[in-house]
Amino acid sequence: MTNDYGKRARLASVFSGTVLVLALQSPEISARTLGLVADNTESSVTIFDADTDTVLGSVPIPPGTIGDVLITLDQRWGFVTNFKNEIFVIDLAASPPRLAEGTNPIRISNLGEDLAISPDGKFLVVSDGNAVQPISVVDIGSRTEIHTLSVGSDTNSVDVCRDGSVLVTSSTGAVRRLTIDSAGALKDTGETLSLDGEPNNVFCAPNSASGLVVTTLSGSMTSFTVPDLKRVDTRALSGNFGISGLVASDGDRVFVRSSYDGFVDVFSYDATAASLHESPQRSIPVSVTFGFYGIDQIALHPSKPKLYVPEFFANALNVYDANSGELLTSITDPNIVEPTGVTIAMPADGDNDDDENDDNGTSDSSDGQYRR
Secondary structure, three states, X not given: OXXXXXXXXXXXXXXXXXXXXXXXXXXXXXXXXXXXXXXXXXXXXXXXXXXXXXXXXXXXXXXXXXXXXXXXXXXXXXXXXXXXXXXEEEEOOOOOOEEOOOOOOEEOOOOOOEEEEOOOOOEEEEEOOOOOOOEEEEEOOOOEEEEEEOOOOOXXXXXXXXXXXXXXXXXXXXXXXXXXXXXXOEEEEEEEEEOOOOEEEEEEOOOOOEEEEEEOOOOEEEEEEOOOOOEEEEEEOOOOEEEEEXXXXXXXXXXXXXEOOOEEEEEEEEOOXXXXXXXXXXXXXXXXXXXXXXXXXXXXXXXXXXXXXXXXXXXXXXXXXXXXXXXXXXXXXXXXXXXXXXXXXXXXXXXXXXXXXXXXXXXXXXXXXXXX
C-alpha cells in the first residue's frame, strides 16, 4: 500500500442470501463456535474452534493489509478485507476451510477495511480508512455490491446495531448515524456527534440504546445515546491510544483495547443510559499492536467467559478469562505471526443458552500502530 491511500500513517508504540439455510449447514460446523483471526505477515486467515481453542486450518489471502474479519450468523461463511477494494469469502463448512467457490473476491467501491453485518444477516456494510470513499453494502447471497453512500468525508469505522442504526466515524472527529433498510439501502439521518479527538472505532450496545467510540492519541472512550447521539460519558484509557472495543451481551460491561503500553480496560456500563463507571474494574496488560482504523482487535466468546486478544509480539491469539483477566491459553500457528482482526461467531437472537457463570459478548464480527 502507498501513502496515497493513507496507509500506515503512524506508528504508535509499538454474513445464500443468508436466508439462514440451516439445512445446508453441516452438523460439525453448527455444533461448535468458530473464530477467525487475520494475519498481515502471512497474508492469511486462521480458523479456530473457540470452544476448544484449537486451530482448524488457515486460508491464504492475496497480499494487502489483511484486516477485519466476520462470520455469518449460521457460521457458513467467513469474510475478510485486504484494503484492495476486495472482500474474500471463506467456506467454513469445508474441511479444511478454504476460499469459497463462485464470485470471490467481491469487488467494492472503497478500499475495504472495516466490516459489519446487518441485523437480518443479509448484508455486509464496509468502510474504508481515512480516504474519502463511499460506504459499501454487499448482498451476501449474490456476493455483489448493491448500494453505496457517500457522506462527504472519510468513514474510518462502521458498526450496525440491532435496530438497523449504522454508526460510522470520520477521522475529522465525528460519529454519524445512518440506517439500513430491508433492501440494504443506507440513509443518512443527519444525526452527528462531534468528538475532541480522532476516532478509531465505534461499536453498538446489544440493546441498540447506546454506542461507544474510542479515540486515538487522546486515548479516550465516549459513550452516547442512540438514536439521538447525545454524549453521556468520556473516560480516559490506560493505554492512551484507543483501538477497538465491544459491549458484553448483557450490556453491563465494556471491553476496550488501547495501545501505548497495551491494555484491555473493563468498565462497568449501563447500556440503556449509556453510563460508564468512572474508572475501569480491571485493566488487563496485553502487548501493543497495530492501530488500524475500524478493525476489531478483541472478541468475546458468546457463551463462555473468554476474551480473545491478537498479540503481535506474542505471535499468538491470547485467550484471557473475561472475569479475572487471567491468561488462559495461547492459540498459536505458523500463520499467526502479525495477527490483526479477530471475530467469534455470534448466535442469532434467542439462540444463546447461557449458564449463570457465562459472560457473553458481541463482536464483529467488531485496532496501536499502523494506521490507514
